[in-house]
Amino acid sequence: MPPPAPRPSSKPTGLDCRLAVLGADVRLTPHRREVFDVLAGSTDHPTAYEILDRVKSRSPGISLATVYNCLDHLTTAGLIKQVQLERGQSRYCANLHEHVHFHCDVCGKLIDAHPAADFEVTKFWSLPRGTNITRMDLVIRGTCEACAAK
Amino acid sequence: MPPPAPRPSSKPTGLDCRLAVLGADVRLTPHRREVFDVLAGSTDHPTAYEILDRVKSRSPGISLATVYNCLDHLTTAGLIKQVQLERGQSRYCANLHEHVHFHCDVCGKLIDAHPAADFEVTKFWSLPRGTNITRMDLVIRGTCEACAAK
DNA sequence: CCATGGAGTTAGAATCATTCTAATTCTAAT
């Protein structure tokens, strides 16, 4: 069967508002908005389950499936980042400034590290000609201040 | 009860041989050896399950649990690296030269990228004083040569 | 205004990767 004709994009009214400032293209439904707000108000890179817990205080009825759904939409739109450190749960982060992550091998804490100087991937690693780079995820690992002091 | 006295480290004989060249400290049992060999002979960063498949041709009886067990030991010993790109399966890599990974968002291919110049994390990202860095994992994302050409 | 359709939401089931458990086998040092 033929693919369905693309639906004419509706004007942003009502729920169809967008975070224009950030150039993102998602409908910010109440749940998505709350998930985003919770994440924006957290600095500890919560897991999906932790986010559910925090969103519940405002929207008691929300389900984990919806949290995952919202997180996926927000990630696709570039409003948040998914951080995959190791096997198991993904963590999420709404720090939209350019940054990388430091992970303490001892206590497991995740710390944002902000750029001190401009950095160009291609200066340091060679990739096949024609490769198109869109972004990079850097995880620095070691022992954090507090754990190193012990 | 008192902790058991540390077992006197035995001399490497028989299976207790070690990959001295690499400075690793694991007993290389036949299975671990085979898992390592399969990985060393692969450039496609296989998953645990793919490794099982490949090892099976030599050791038909090996189980997935043993593959995971071997992979964990080899990873701990620093003989291989575990690469976590996204939710889902971990991938493994026996490229022991310093390198980072490029991941194609279109076809999912994972490519090793080798350093072209010396790189110091602390030149580019600021971390709290006292932080002790032991290693870093960089994933560059974008579109690979072949997919970009389309 | 009401009907329609698409997107959002939901609970719960299903899936998938990984880890655990308990029994068994192997290895190296008594």
Add this chain to the structure above:
DNA sequence: ATTAGAATTAGAATGATTCTAACTCCATGG
């Protein structure tokens, strides 16, 4: 040979995520 610790195993258990199918909501068009 005996023994203790490590490795291995199958299968069960767990945990995170995704899927499914029903349901709701809103914007649009008749």
